[in-house]
Amino acid sequence: MARLVNVTHGACAEIELDNPPMNVVSRELTEQLRAALRAVGDDERTRAVVLHGAGTRAFCAGSDIAEFEELHDHVAERKLLLEKLVYRQLAKLRVPSVAAIEGYALGGGLELALCCDLRVAGDRAKLGLPELKLGVLPGSGGTQRLPRIVGPARAKEIILLGEPLDAAAALAIGLVNRVVPAGSALTAARELAQTIAERGPLAVQAAKALIDQAAERPLDDGLALELDASEAVFATQDAREGARAFLAKRPPVFGGS
CATH class of the missing domain: 1.10.12.10 (Lyase 2-enoyl-coa Hydratase, Chain  A, domain 2)
Structure with a gap:
């Protein structure tokens, strides 16, 4: 089995999605992410967590569409129930989490970022929920977490139109907390995590x-x-x-x- 999720332990733990080239969400990645979240959550040293994607092309470009055909009539038990469990696990971590977003954060990738407490984006990042273009829903929390962050009107615009936002637009509506020069999102996220780790x-x-x-x-x-x-x-x-x-x-x- 290929390693698709890498974990670094410490006061500022890191979880890296490593499914090149676009770090898409497959069932295997989701299962490994579940184990990674359990590991950092159980580690008493952990005071903050940084979630990021390998490389600079994508934080996570969404679901592995190659899996969609086999999900017909079975999407809940073969995909969404596990994803909801794992995404909730991220959202419910006892410590704060910071998403470092470079490149694309689309579909399930953005839904993952929405589970984090803070989001930092490189200025070339693109964020969106394009699922309706494929005739499906953002079914791993997008319809629920997004309106809680940006409000229902903005959430409807993002989901119903399906067009990605650039980093500046995402910052303007509160979808991300910070925008930094491209290539430095991980450094900025680590700095935020370190600041949090120094608090009580x-x-x-x-x-x-x-x-x-x-x-x-x-x-x-x-x-x-x-x-x-x-x-x-x-x-x-x-x-x-x-x-x-x-x-x-x-x-x-x-x-x-």
């Missing part, structure tokens, strides 16, 4: 979870959860270390406890 890890994880729940809950419920989480975090050694480091004018050393 328990507070970071709590903040990610609270923000993810904010759109799904009434405000009063969210505020109650925020209060409970704040009380738990303030009781940690990290909270003491943060205050002591600030008063001593030195960088904090967070131990995650």
